[in-house]
Every structure is written in structure tokens, then in C-alpha cells.
Amino acid sequence: MKARCQNFKEMAGKIxxxxxxxxxxxxxxxxxxxxxxxxxxxxxAPEDLTNLIxxxxxxxxxxxxxxxxILSTLYEDxxxxx
Numbered sequence: 721m722k723a724r725c726q727n728f729k730e731m732a733g734k735i736x737x738x739x740x741x742x743x744x745x746x747x748x749x750x751x752x753x754x755x756x757x758x759x760x761x762x763x764x765a766p767e768d769l770t771n772l773i774x775x776x777x778x779x780x781x782x783x784x785x786x787x788x789x790i791l792s793t794l795y796e797d798x799x800x801x802x
Contacts, residue, residue: 721757721776722784731781732757738775742768755786 725731728750735757736745747760763769769787776782794801 721755721759721782721786723756723781724783725781728756731779734779735759735776735782738772740768740772740775743772 721735723731732748732750736748736759738745742764744762745759746762747758749758750756751758761769761772763772773785773787776785792801
């Protein structure tokens with residue numbers, strides 16, 4: 721997500737507290753570079769992600785979003801699939 725705000729932690733708190741059916745925000749990271757925030761979310765269906773984005777962009781601080789889908793997890797929290 722690209723955002724413009726005075727207090728990044730406050731803005732991130734508003735985003736992670738969003739209540740959207742069938743959406744669980746698992747992680748929120750602050751990034752350096754072109755994008756300033758990354759969320760890891762779990763959804764039941766693509767339209768649930770659309771609903772989350774629709775709620776996020778209601779905040780005037782959110783300038784732009786980009787979405788990437790994880791197809792499979794090969795390594796997470798010390799667990800390996802390979």
C-alpha cells in the first residue's frame with residue numbers, strides 16, 4: 721500500500737482494526753521503498769479481498785494498493801515443505 725500520513729502507526733492501526741467478513745489480517749509490515757506497508761491477509765474468496773480493499777481506500781491516507789496472491793507456502797515459522 722502507498723499512503724500519506726502524519727502518524728504512520730496510527731494509520732496502520734486503523735487499517736489492521738478493519739472488520740471485514742471472511743478476512744483476517746495476519747501481519748502488517750512497514751516497508752522502505754516505493755510501497756510503505758504490506759499486509760498478509762487470509763480470505764475465503766477473492767471477493768473478500770475486494771471488500772477489504774474497498775474498506776481500506778475509504779481512508780484518505782491510502783493512496784494506492786497492489787495485490788499479490790500466495791499460491792503456496794514453502795517455508796514459514798520454521799516449518800519447511802521441501
